[in-house]
Amino acid sequence: MSEKKIVMFDSNEAAKQATVTLWQSRDGGLSEDERAARYGGCTHVKCKDCGKPVEKWKIYCSECEHRRAIERWTDMPRAKYDGGMLYSQTLDKYYNDLGEAEDDIQEYIDSEDISGIAELDDLRLVICEPQYARQMDEDYFDLPEDGALSEPLLAAMNAFNAIASKEIVSWFPGKNVPVFVEDKK
Numbered sequence: 001m002s003e004k005k006i007v008m009f010d011s012n013e014a015a016k017q018a019t020v021t022l023w024q025s026r027d028g029g030l031s032e033d034e035r036a037a038r039y040g041g042c043t044h045v046k047c048k049d050c051g052k053p054v055e056k057w058k059i060y061c062s063e064c065e066h067r068r069a070i071e072r073w074t075d076m077p078r079a080k081y082d083g084g085m086l087y088s089q090t091l092d093k094y095y096n097d098l099g100e101a102e103d104d105i106q107e108y109i110d111s112e113d114i115s116g117i118a119e120l121d122d123l124r125l126v127i128c129e130p131q132y133a134r135q136m137d138e139d140y141f142d143l144p145e146d147g148a149l150s151e152p153l154l155a156a157m158n159a160f161n162a163i164a165s166k167e168i169v170s171w172f173p174g175k176n177v178p179v180f181v182e183d184k185k
Contacts, residue, residue, distance in 0.1 A: 020032065023038070024037060025037040025040035026040075026041030027041055029041070039056065042056055043055070043056060044056055045058075047061040047064055048064075049061075049064040050064055052064075069089065069124070070124070073089060073126075073177065076126065076175065076176065076177045077175065077176050077177070078177050078178075078179045079176035079178065079179060080179050080181055081098065081127060081179060081180050083098075084097070085127075085130075085171040086098065086125045086126070086127060086178060087125065087171075087173040087174075088101065088123040088125055089123075089124035089125075089173070090117065090123050090124045091104075091123065094128065095125075098178075101120065101123060101125060102120065104123075105117060105120060105122070105123065125177065126173045126174055126175070126177055126178070127174045127176045127177070127178050128171040128172060128173060128174055129172055129173075129174040129175075130170075130171055131168065131170040131172055132165060132166070132167060132168060132169065133163075133164035133165075133167040133168075134164065135161040135164050136157050136161060136164075137157075138157075
């Protein structure tokens with residue numbers, strides 16, 4: 001059996017002085033990481049696409065952000081529009097139907113501040129998808145470990161779920177750009 005080496009508190013073996021480099025950010029924060037200190041002290045960073053200065057919590061400047069949003073919309077799949085809710089990515093606005101969106105465009109054209117909206121594509125419309133009412137299950141209730149719901153309550157829950165599965169409570173932007181097909185009569 002080997003004897004454990006004894007190292008005293010004041011021995012040079014117990015510890016030695018080392019140099020640590022710290023970075024101090026403009027606001028006084030200290031970090032061992034240069035990148036973290038620079039980020040903490042900066043107000044702006046370079047746009048990831050064009051290199052223009054942008055506020056540090058952003059990735060892209062407003063021009064590149066706008067261009068990228070249009071590219072994403074342009075690359076989305078197309079689907080025939082058969083009526084229903086639409087969402088404008090440009091205006092962050094929902095429309096009950098195409099007519100309502102077209103009326104909005106006309107208002108922008110007629111106003112002094114056109115805001116770059118002159119035609120339907122400028123709204124970057126997407127077909128909305130319905131959000132149905134949530135259904136209930138036995139986990140909704142705080143039952144004891146061996147507890148069970150009564151038959152009348154289970155029947156009522158099943159009846160509720162049958163209605164809830166068909167009840168649209170809201171809409172959210174979908175994944176398809178509407179294709180408007182002319183009515184050929």
